[in-house]
Amino acid sequence: METVKLTIDNKTIEVPKGTTIHKAARELGIEIPVLCYMRLDDLNIENKPAGCRICVVEVEGRRNLAPSCATSCEEGMVVRTHTTRVLNARRTVMEFILSDHPKDCLVCAKSGNCDLQSLAQYLGIREIPGEEIAEMSTYRKDTSPSIIRDLDKCILCRRCEMMCNTVQTVGALSAVNRGFMATVAPAFEQNLEHSTCTYCGQCVAVCPTGALTEVDHTAEVLRALADPAKTVIVQTAPAVRAALGELFGMKPGTLVTGKMVTALRALGFDYVFDTDFAADLTIMEEGTELLDRLQRHLSGDKSARLPIMTSCCPGWVNFFEEYFPDLNDIPSTAKSPAQMFGSIAKTYFADKIKVDRKDLVVVSIMPCLAKKYECQREEFSVNGNRDVDFSISTRELAAFIKQANIDLNNLEDGEFDAPLGESTGAGVIFGATGGVIEAACRTAYELHTGKKLERIDFTELRGLQGVRSATIDFDGLPLKIGIAHGLGNARKLLDEIKSGKSQYHAIEVMACPGGCIGGGGQPPHHGNSEIIKARAAAIYEEDRNKPLRKSHENPFIIKLYDEFLGKPNSEKAHHLLHTRYFDKKKKIVVKH
Amino acid sequence: MSSIKIELRQEDINKIKEICTSFGNDPRELINVLHKCQEHFGYLPAEVQEVISDELEVPVAKIYGVVTFYSFFTMTPRGKHPISICMGTACYVRGAETVLEEFRKELGLQVGQTTEDGKFSLSSLRCVGACGLAPVVMIGDKTYGRVAPDDVRNILKEYE
Numbered sequence: 001m002e003t004v005k006l007t008i009d010n011k012t013i014e015v016p017k018g019t020t021i022h023k024a025a026r027e028l029g030i031e032i033p034v035l036c037y038m039r040l041d042d043l044n045i046e047n048k049p050a051g052c053r054i055c056v057v058e059v060e061g062r063r064n065l066a067p068s069c070a071t072s073c074e075e076g077m078v079v080r081t082h083t084t085r086v087l088n089a090r091r092t093v094m095e096f097i098l099s100d101h102p103k104d105c106l107v108c109a110k111s112g113n114c115d116l117q118s119l120a121q122y123l124g125i126r127e128i129p130g131e132e133i134a135e136m137s138t139y140r141k142d143t144s145p146s147i148i149r150d151l152d153k154c155i156l157c158r159r160c161e162m163m164c165n166t167v168q169t170v171g172a173l174s175a176v177n178r179g180f181m182a183t184v185a186p187a188f189e190q191n192l193e194h195s196t197c198t199y200c201g202q203c204v205a206v207c208p209t210g211a212l213t214e215v216d217h218t219a220e221v222l223r224a225l226a227d228p229a230k231t232v233i234v235q236t237a238p239a240v241r242a243a244l245g246e247l248f249g250m251k252p253g254t255l256v257t258g259k260m261v262t263a264l265r266a267l268g269f270d271y272v273f274d275t276d277f278a279a280d281l282t283i284m285e286e287g288t289e290l291l292d293r294l295q296r297h298l299s300g301d302k303s304a305r306l307p308i309m310t311s312c313c314p315g316w317v318n319f320f321e322e323y324f325p326d327l328n329d330i331p332s333t334a335k336s337p338a339q340m341f342g343s344i345a346k347t348y349f350a351d352k353i354k355v356d357r358k359d360l361v362v363v364s365i366m367p368c369l370a371k372k373y374e375c376q377r378e379e380f381s382v383n384g385n386r387d388v389d390f391s392i393s394t395r396e397l398a399a400f401i402k403q404a405n406i407d408l409n410n411l412e413d414g415e416f417d418a419p420l421g422e423s424t425g426a427g428v429i430f431g432a433t434g435g436v437i438e439a440a441c442r443t444a445y446e447l448h449t450g451k452k453l454e455r456i457d458f459t460e461l462r463g464l465q466g467v468r469s470a471t472i473d474f475d476g477l478p479l480k481i482g483i484a485h486g487l488g489n490a491r492k493l494l495d496e497i498k499s500g501k502s503q504y505h506a507i508e509v510m511a512c513p514g515g516c517i518g519g520g521g522q523p524p525h526h527g528n529s530e531i532i533k534a535r536a537a538a539i540y541e542e543d544r545n546k547p548l549r550k551s552h553e554n555p556f557i558i559k560l561y562d563e564f565l566g567k568p569n570s571e572k573a574h575h576l577l578h579t580r581y582f583d584k585k586k587k588i589v590v591k592h
Numbered sequence: 593m594s595s596i597k598i599e600l601r602q603e604d605i606n607k608i609k610e611i612c613t614s615f616g617n618d619p620r621e622l623i624n625v626l627h628k629c630q631e632h633f634g635y636l637p638a639e640v641q642e643v644i645s646d647e648l649e650v651p652v653a654k655i656y657g658v659v660t661f662y663s664f665f666t667m668t669p670r671g672k673h674p675i676s677i678c679m680g681t682a683c684y685v686r687g688a689e690t691v692l693e694e695f696r697k698e699l700g701l702q703v704g705q706t707t708e709d710g711k712f713s714l715s716s717l718r719c720v721g722a723c724g725l726a727p728v729v730m731i732g733d734k735t736y737g738r739v740a741p742d743d744v745r746n747i748l749k750e751y752e
Contacts, residue, residue, distance in 0.1 A: 171651020177660045187652040188638050195653070586642070 006077035021068035021079055022055055032057065032081050033090070035097075035119055036157035037069035038206060038527040042464045043486075043513045047162040047206070052155065053093045054119065057081045065089055094123050099134040101209075102152050108210040113524050115208030116155060137180050144192040145373040146199040146215055151183045154211040160184055160203035167513065168487040170319065172197040196322050200315035200487065200511040201369030201520015206527070214369050214521060217390045218400050224361040224389070225268040231353070232361045234269040235341045235420070236260060238276055238431035239367035239516035240394045242538035246523040246531070247398035248408045253534030255542055258413025263401050264365075265414055273420040275364065276427030278341035279439070281560070282312060283426055283551035285577050286334040287444040288568035290506055294479075305329060307482065307497065307504040310436050312336045314374035315511030315520075317581065319487050324494050325583035333578040337430065338364045338371055339380050341420065342387030343576045348564045349420060357385055364391045367431070367519035370511070379579055393521025422556040425456075425542070425549035432536045433485035433515035434461040434468065437508035441472055441481070442550045449475040456549050462540070464514065464533070467492060469504070482507040485515050600639050607632060608640060612647035619648045622658060626665055635669045663717065671706045671713035673751050675699075678728040680719030687740070688727040692716060694741040695729075698748060711751070 002017040036052040050070035060078035139151035164173040172195040186195030245254040296304035309331040346357040375388035429435030460470040466489040482504040484490040490509040496502040517535035615621035645652035659665040706713040725737025
């Protein structure tokens with residue numbers, strides 16, 4: 001490999017040709033501030049428009065300052081990163097950016113977690129010259145079921161555009177107009193709701209300011225909790241417990257399962273349950289469907305199409321309904337765990353505690369923003385009463401806990417309530433890419449072969465590579481598994497299926513890079529992929545420490561089938577736990 | 593989730609497809625495709641962009657981004673007699689702005705708008721390469737040089 005030698009702040013370093021000044025400086029321990037630039041190592045995600053000019057440095061022999069994020073190191077280069085000229089330039093750039101930015105930090109959803117705010121503090125900006133005469137570009141606020149766009153706060157870093165187009169290949173957002181009118185918007189500047197947006201929330205996850213935020217449902221949840229006529233149930237997704245602690249100053253990857261349960265109880269929820277329980281239920285339904293389709297397919301039944309694809313992820317469901325509606329019969333018909341939970345809570349459990357479903361409020365805590373849209377889908381309600389009433393994100397929960405003056409760090413560990421709080425290790429790994437299919441393999445293997453699995457950890461299904469494949473030996477039957485995380489990677493597998501080239505029997509898709517742990521409702525990762533990796537490690541740690549690690553061994557799942565559902569894929573199970581998909585692709589209407 | 597309903601005649605769709613095919617349905621030819629489509633339709637309504645999006649497999653948001661970036665492209669129908677006032681440096685310093693202002697007043701239009709009867713549309717552009725004649729106004733293919741605000745009414749009379 002060709003290398004170049006240069007000096008940065010009088011330190012010499014040798015780096016591979018093509019390395020940026022920013023990266024080389026970081027290797028020397030020199031931190032150059034960035035704003036628009038973002039890079040997620042191991043996930044192949046990089047945003048490098050060199051648009052904000054915060055990261056400029058002085059390069060000897062060059063007249064102009066160079067953006068270090070986009071300037072390659074050259075042989076013999078002499079770089080200075082924090083000279084007075086550089087500091088002045090950064091300050092001026094920041095003043096310009098702030099001159100067209102609202103000053104409503106007091107009520108901004110991003111306050112305290114805002115890259116722009118931190119940078120303004122770091123650069124010591126105390127006033128904005130010309131503030132009283134500066135014109136502000138204003139834009140109408142757009143609220144969709146999941147995401148709020150408040151483009152007055154947009155600094156045109158274009159991270160959202162990169163996520164939406166390059167990573168997710170959704171193409172809902174693009175930079176539009178020019179000059180003072182320039183902004184990032186859906187086609188024809190229509191509302192997000194009328195665009196191809198899947199609500200994956202990755203735009204929100206990378207937005208450095210409050211321009212893109214979630215629709216906050218905490219107030220509705222608070223109202224329900226205060227209403228003595230309502231019984232309020234909460235369910236928590238697996239990925240939440242691996243990230244919530246970050247918002248309370250804990251190290252990324254700290255598991256806070258028990259503390260979270262105690263906090264939820266203190267907030268006043270009547271029952272604290274676990275989406276992991278419903279994840280086990282999903283495995284029973286989806287695993288049975290997989291084996292059934294597989295057996296029918298192998299015996300020559302042409303109506304049994306393979307591969308079967310997972311259907312837990314609402315962003316992914318929105319994606320294929322929009323882009324691949326002709327493949328609507330490929331994904332499993334199983335509802336997502338969160339929706340299965342709602343369905344069981346408002347039937348089986350409501351009967352058990354003798355509460356009418358109208359007086360039962362189901363709240364889900366999710367790492368996800370698409371869940372907000374999912375629970376509002378018409379097919380997931382009965383006579384206008386939703387199965388899951390409100391979905392709030394990890395971030396909203398953290399804010400709620402703080403509001404209630406609950407000190408998460410010093411809470412005792414609590415236990416989930418029975419019966420919908422009991423789960424196996426298979427349920428918890430749903431939070432990381434590869435986890436759903438691993439959980440399915442653990443159960444499907446034992447149900448198919450009748451033998452006990454010797455090795456529970458299917459490590460070949462784990463990792464962060466965008467598209468992965470593995471062959472699992474089902475006692476002589478080689479089961480070909482595909483895994484994709486990030487919708488752009490999922491698209492590759494769908495294109496293969498469409499062209500008849502897919503070799504897989506089963507495919508798992510999660511819309512967000514890293515899986516739910518990297519979801520749009522999680523604490524901001526500020527472009528540090530180590531955080532996502534630490535969360536994954538925490539998920540697998542919780543799995544390892546569970547006494548039961550296969551969904552079909554969950555005694556409460558067995559009981560649920562005995563008492564209520566009959567057997568997996570029974571008529572009742574189909575009615576309550578399965579769904580159908582819709583063709584949401586826009587049609588060209590021809591006028592004659 | 594998309595709710596835009598496209599209402600184009602089949603022959604319009606065929607024309608767009610034909611233009612896209614002539615550029616090999618190559619997404620890198622987007623700007624050329626947009627040029628040809630605007631030449632044909634006179635403007636680039638949302639419906640046309642949607643069809644191009646399907647043909648070139650470019651997200652329609654991106655196409656809209658390109659259309660709104662280049663001032664040459666327009667999403668409003670141009671008038672029968674499109675008026676362009678050059679605002680390039682030479683024309684500008686010789687009073688193009690006052691000429692533009694006069695057209696605005698006479699027609700009751702803002703830049704980018706078209707009269708209700710579809711007769712005139714008003715736009716500004718940057719340099720037509722006739723700086724010696726500054727300030728320059730173009731109406732359709734016809735060029736008018738050394739235009740003063742007082743000339744505007746007479747120029748418009750030619751098109752009555």
